[in-house]
Amino acid sequence: MHTALTSEQIASYRENGYLAVDNLLDETELASWRQAVDQAVADTIAKDSASHDIRHNQTGEGYYQQVFMQCVNLWKSHATVKALVLDARIGQMAAEISGASGIRLFHDHALIKAPWANPTNFHVDNPMDPYHSQQATMLWIALDNATLQNGCLYFLPGSHRTSRYDTTSHLGQAGIGDLIADYPEWACIKPQPVEVKAGAGIFISGMVAHAAGPNMTLNPRRAFAMLFMPEDVKFNGQQSVLPDEVFNRLQIGDAINDDEHLPLLYSQDAPTP
Ligand SMILES: O=C(O)CCC(=O)C(=O)O
Numbered sequence: 001m002h003t004a005l006t007s008e009q010i011a012s013y014r015e016n017g018y019l020a021v022d023n024l025l026d027e028t029e030l031a032s033w034r035q036a037v038d039q040a041v042a043d044t045i046a047k048d049s050a051s052h053d054i055r056h057n058q059t060g061e062g063y064y065q066q067v068f069m070q071c072v073n074l075w076k077s078h079a080t081v082k083a084l085v086l087d088a089r090i091g092q093m094a095a096e097i098s099g100a101s102g103i104r105l106f107h108d109h110a111l112i113k114a115p116w117a118n119p120t121n122f123h124v125d126n127p128m129d130p131y132h133s134q135q136a137t138m139l140w141i142a143l144d145n146a147t148l149q150n151g152c153l154y155f156l157p158g159s160h161r162t163s164r165y166d167t168t169s170h171l172g173q174a175g176i177g178d179l180i181a182d183y184p185e186w187a188c189i190k191p192q193p194v195e196v197k198a199g200a201g202i203f204i205s206g207m208v209a210h211a212a213g214p215n216m217t218l219n220p221r222r223a224f225a226m227l228f229m230p231e232d233v234k235f236n237g238q239q240s241v242l243p244d245e246v247f248n249r250l251q252i253g254d255a256i257n258d259d260e261h262l263p264l265l266y267s268q269d270a271p272t273p
């Protein structure tokens with residue numbers, strides 16, 4: 001795994017709100033991630049046809065269901081995925097890029113755009129999360145080449161610097177550009193497509209506006225993402241995909257530090273081996 005980040009890469013992330021890291025995974029690692037994620041997705045779908053989209057719990061034939069197929073927290077059900085995801089090197093990269101002193105895993109999710117999948121609407125991630133933080137970040141790993149044809153990500157560069165937690169236009173709940181109604185000043189920011197090769201990783205600020213195109217090819221566009229929580233965040237009252245057990249214990253303002261469900265991947269104070 002190519003984990004070294006240069007100061008230019010970190011500066012670019014801070015400037016734009018995202019950073020593509022080419023060849024994050026080498027060929028052998030990519031093969032392992034594909035195998036682990038494919039198996040975990042197949043098992044999850046076979047077990048419970050509704051559980052593959054617990055974030056939105058859509059079981060109908062609606063538009064959002066055809067944006068992507070989403071399987072959340074595969075690290076909990078599959079030891080093969082867990083071994084890949086609970087990696088201190090990944091946590092350290094997320095800490096370096098975001099400036100957080102330590103990183104917990106909030107959740108993972110496989111994001112598969114099937115052939116003919118609808119576009120992913122422009123949205124900002126962190127307003128939906130159970131904690132609000134400028135340092136929230138996600139690592140989106142391409143398991144296939146992500147292209148203009150099959151649904152690569154798009155960004156509004158720099159939008160993380162002016163986005164707010166009260167954004168109302170959420171993932172799957174709005175049209176492709178409805179977010180602009182919340183931020184008329186972003187209407188002049190040119191959407192930037194980011195095509196990457198399989199094995200690349202894109203760090204995405206929890207505050208940057210992003211989207212993805214439709215899949216106009218005959219093959220799926222597979223990606224696997226990990227959402228990272230800075231170690232010192234406070235609960236804001238939103239459950240999102242927090243397990244009931246964790247959610248029911250928390251009061252607004254409490255530190256979110258459940259080691260079982262939200263494992264600490266890396267901390268400056270106590271570096272994990
Ligand atoms: O993979 C995609 O199409 C976008 C995923 C995304 O933005 C998210 O899960 O927050």
Ligand SMILES: [Fe+2]
Nearest residue numbers: 124125171210
């Ligand atoms: Fe997102």
